[in-house]
Amino acid sequence: MLLLGTTAWAGVLRDNFDDGDADGWRKFGGKIFNSQFDETTQWSAETGKLVAKSRKARGFASVFGIGNRTWRNYEFKCQFEIKDSFPSAPSSPEVGFGLHYNKPNEDVLNGLNFIIIAKDHVHWTLGICQRFWEGFYLRIEGRNNRKLRENHLYRVRAVAEGDLYRMFLNDELVCEYENPPEFGTSLDAGAAVLLAKNCEVHFDEVVITGDNIPDADLNFGEWQLAVSPQAKLTYTWGRIKQF
16 A cells, blocks of 8 residues: 655545445544443445444444645535434434544544534434544533534535634534643544534535645546646546555
């Protein structure tokens, strides 16, 4: 496998899963507070969507992401639709999005977790954000607790700019967080991720833009990386290197 190069200008990575695979994406393992990430969730590309199916999860939501430790200061956009929920006695359904995940498969986790939707016995509710740092957890209240519907298409945009992180739902700001100096560079780079627990949710139209993001379209089954707009050369790369 080859490490994707970086460029001096902003790259754009796209994936709408029309090729029927999720190449370049991977599950994140590990645990936090002795609670295991959900390993029962199935992630698959089906009919032009990335589908997460989760039942009877007890720990943290399953995390499925793309990127590496060179990815910083980027914008992550996608669409999602919640199709169904499967409440479990110890753990409610959740759907989420994250930025700068940079410690997969370890006992501690760094990353900003925008879990914007959780379901009680009746409603999906927007408004929860979380931050993990070396195994510690911080809850950040969102700015909007409105109800969301199943079988309805929503747009998400998450932005990392230096120490400032923002998330938008349908272009409305729903969460904002500034990383304090005492946390140093623990959140300065890492993968973009999707989260799901005890539900079926469909993700689509992923677009990630930033100076350290490869200029690539994953819908061709391979990484198409434009090296120089002047030279108009295109190189085909292998899957993205793991952490």
